[in-house]
Amino acid sequence: MILVTGGTGLVGAAVVKELVSRGKQVAVMSRSVSSVAERFPGLDIDALQGDVGDRASLAGAFANIETVVNCVQFPNSPIENKGKGWTFEQVDYQGTVSQVAAAKQAGVSRFVYVSGVGAAADAEKHWFVSKWKAEEAVRQSGIVHVILRPTWVYGPEDVALNRFVGFARRLPFVPTFGSGQQMMQPIFIDDVGRILADAVDKQEANNQTFEAGGPDRLSMDDVVRIALELAGKKRPILHQPAAIGKLMATFLQVLPGPPLTPDSIDFITNEAVADNEALERVFAPKLTPLREALATYLP
Ligand SMILES: NC(=O)c1ccc[n+]([C@@H]2O[C@H](COP(=O)([O-])OP(=O)(O)OC[C@H]3O[C@@H](n4cnc5c(N)ncnc54)[C@H](OP(=O)(O)O)[C@@H]3O)[C@@H](O)[C@H]2O)c1
Numbered sequence: 001m002i003l004v005t006g007g008t009g010l011v012g013a014a015v016v017k018e019l020v021s022r023g024k025q026v027a028v029m030s031r032s033v034s035s036v037a038e039r040f041p042g043l044d045i046d047a048l049q050g051d052v053g054d055r056a057s058l059a060g061a062f063a064n065i066e067t068v069v070n071c072v073q074f075p076n077s078p079i080e081n082k083g084k085g086w087t088f089e090q091v092d093y094q095g096t097v098s099q100v101a102a103a104k105q106a107g108v109s110r111f112v113y114v115s116g117v118g119a120a121a122d123a124e125k126h127w128f129v130s131k132w133k134a135e136e137a138v139r140q141s142g143i144v145h146v147i148l149r150p151t152w153v154y155g156p157e158d159v160a161l162n163r164f165v166g167f168a169r170r171l172p173f174v175p176t177f178g179s180g181q182q183m184m185q186p187i188f189i190d191d192v193g194r195i196l197a198d199a200v201d202k203q204e205a206n207n208q209t210f211e212a213g214g215p216d217r218l219s220m221d222d223v224v225r226i227a228l229e230l231a232g233k234k235r236p237i238l239h240q241p242a243a244i245g246k247l248m249a250t251f252l253q254v255l256p257g258p259p260l261t262p263d264s265i266d267f268i269t270n271e272a273v274a275d276n277e278a279l280e281r282v283f284a285p286k287l288t289p290l291r292e293a294l295a296t297y298l299p
Contacts, residue, residue: 028048153189213276
């Protein structure tokens with residue numbers, strides 16, 4: 001049995017659907033079991049309750065599992081909410097440590113972890129350090145593992161690129177923070193789902209870390225322009241300096257559920273490009289060009 005933790009999320013659901021389509025037996029762990037049936041109507045999937053902050057619940061969810069695919073991240077990422085414990089440190093890092101401990105206890109034989117491109121011990125930004133520490137917990141676990149570091153994942157259900165298209169439907173312009181010149185290499189969700197499903201079986205990938213980006217490398221503005229073009233919405237992109245965004249966010253972050261934090265402005269203006277060399281060598285994945293992928297779901 002393969003357990004996908006965070007299986008109700010963007011990346012997790014893609015892996016779940018791909019694994020089921022390959023005839024695999026799949027269980028999904030969620031903080032709320034009922035949301036699993038709602039997320040996957042008609043699919044034959046086991047729904048298990050578990051919260052990475054509750055080790056007893058993980059012990060229950062991980063029993064009799066051979067492979068774990070960890071797709072958990074804190075709700076509303078990258079906007080941290082320290083009061084609720086929704087942070088990179090608490091959920092992405094500590095939540096992975098808890099899952100590794102539960103996996104060892106349960107005798108799990110394979111652990112696939114979805115990290116992110118940019119993860120590094122000496123990174124300037126704390127989210128990259130948390131991801132690195134989570135990777136290290138997996139690497140030091142003694143369990144056979146595969147770590148995937150995607151760039152920016154987009155698809156019909158993403159809440160990032162679709163937000164720009166949403167702005168274009170309501171406004172005569174598309175607002176964005178920063179210069180829009182940072183380089184991006186967005187990767188289509190279906191491609192990520194296939195790579196992760198491959199990682200469940202692929203012995204050549206054992207104990208390795210792979211960066212994964214799409215076939216197009218272009219500026220953030222160009223990504224947004226192509227999405228707007230395919231959505232049939234010609235709009236100018238209105239750049240707000242990141243410093244203004246951070247100033248606004250400094251005031252907004254005192255709210256109980258802040259819509260922005262200064263860190264989240266840095267997060268969304270980061271570049272996200274990958275070195276696909278190891279990925280190509282081991283997985284030889286089909287990577288869908290941006291226009292072709294967007295055309296499958298944008299009107
Ligand atoms: N999206 C991207 O562009 C992107 C890019 C690079 C890397 N990644 C990485 O890919 C992974 C998945 O990202 P995503 O975009 O798919 O995230 P997502 O859509 O926000 O889904 C995250 C999942 O985590 C689960 N979760 C949250 N808190 C939890 C907790 N305390 N205990 C157990 N489960 C919890 C949620 O499930 P329930 O609500 O059902 O409990 C949710 O389905 C993350 O590691 C992320 O860093 C994503």
